[in-house]
Amino acid sequence: MKIHEYQAKQLFREAGVPVPRGIVAHSLDDVTQAFQQLGGALAVVKSQIHAGGRGKGTFKEQPEQRGVVLVKSADEAHENAGRMMGNTLVTIQTGEEGKQVNTLFVEEGLEIARELYLGIVIDRESSCPVLIMSTEGGMEIEEVAEHSPEKIIREYFDVALGLLPYQARKMAFALGMEGKTVRSAEKFLTKVCQFFIDNDCSMTEINPLIVTGDGELVALDAKVTFDDNALFRHKNLEPFRDLSEEEPAEVKAQDAGLSYVKLDGNIGCLVNGAGLAMSTMDLIKLHGGEPANFLDVGGGATVDAVTEAFRIILADENVKAVLVNIFGGIMKCDVIVEALLTAYDKVGFHVPLVVRLEGTNVEKAREMLAASGKDIITAENLTDAAKKVVGTLQG
Incomplete structure (x- = not known):
């Protein structure tokens, strides 16, 4: 689960991680009042969307407007906010479609002596978190990794144990910090790493992490993603979820207990089992097709689950064919076909449907499909299924 910058900074503040003073704004009047309330000569108005690159991003309706702007008066804040609020921001991470800005964050301006990069992720090879830092703050870390690793x-x-003090000092010295800044870094880095652990984060990024004129480290940005599998332990995070920032079909699937990820292809996939779903998508691509989704209905594919899965797949206008690939283990193949045929009638198919079955009671299931009289293409194995579903699109 992703959250907005202003929400991440609220959690940072509660965890003792230094952040600038800021006020969230949902209207133009809120922006004006926020600038006045902060009481400084400078402030930053920031678009709040679930994507990076906002500072370099542009608005579709206002190409000259950036997603993050420095302002020097309440009127200037109001003017910029008027071009941002309700408009579509396009960044390197949103793609050409962009994302609509519904919320702004007005933050005090700070004196910046240095900009750094900080990121924390899980390293799968070492099976532990890794703190990643760079002197190239404000730049995309991918660009730094490519050109200046x-x-x-x-x-x-x-x-x-979290990040130990000696490790924090080691990072500070490696970044060329001295004196007071090293002590600030020791506190900052240990706290932000503890935040990562305590909240079951999958990613925490601060870009830029700044060193102020007073030698203190402050999180000028904040991007946090939580591990969905651990959210049951963090009920306090539920209110931070912004459904308007998520893919509607994925939200609908999650509510139905389905594992669904929308992709860019035109062949819909309904599979039971994550590994089988990955293999199915691989074979579709191998034979010249493009999967439109990852969808795992799980081991207990009920009528309701299969029906909802079909509705979600067919709601995607890009889907021109559907491949159902089921391995009947815990759930018998004939029971799955019964659910499939019922769902077929409820949803109504307007694209070719290819079905591959294997497992318990598979012969009985194939007989049921043959006797159904429905326009369903059957396949003997997964390779055959992938060739047939791709073939329906190639004429």
Whole structure:
């Protein structure tokens, strides 16, 4: 689950991670009042969407307007906010479709002595979190990794212990910090790493992490993603979810207990089992097709689950054919076909449907399909199924 910058900074503040003073704004009047309330000569008005690159992003309706702007008066804040609020921001991470800005964050301006990059992710090879930092703050870390990999430093830490003080000082020295800034870094880095552990984050990024004129580290940005599988332990995070920022079909699938991810292809996939779903998509691509989704209905494919899965797949206008690939283990093939045929009648198909079955009671299931009289293409194995579904699109 992703959250907005202003929400991440609220959680940072509660965890003792230094952040600038800021006020969230949902209207133009809120922006004006926020600037006045902050009481400084400078403020930053920031678009709040679930995507990076906002500072370099542009609005479809206002190409000259950036997603993050520095303002020097309440009127200037109001004027910029008017071009941002309700408009579509396009960044390197949103794609050409962009995302609509419904919320702004007005933050105090700070004196910046240095800009750094900070990121924390789980390293799968070492099975522990890794703190990643660079002197190239404000830049996309992918660009730094490609052109200046020597400027990226890493420190692995234990989830039971967190980042230890000596590790924080090691990072600070590697980044060329001295004196008061080293002490600030020790506190900052240990706290932000503990935040990552305590909240079951999958990613925490601060870009830029700044060193102020007073030598203090402050999170000028905040991007946080939580592990969905651990959200049951963090009921306090539920209110932070913004459904308007999520793919509607994925939200609908989640509510129905389905694992669904929308993709860019035109062949819909309904499969039971994550590994089988991945294999199905691989074979579709191998034979010249493009999967339109990942969809795992799980081991207990009920009529309601299969029906909802079909509705979600067919609601995608890009879907021109559907491949059902089922391995009947816990759930018998004939029971699955019964659910499939019922769902077929409820939903109504307007695209070719290819079905491959294997497992318990598979012969009985194939007989049921043959006797149904429905326009369903059957396949003997997965390779055959992939060739047939791609073939329906190739004439």
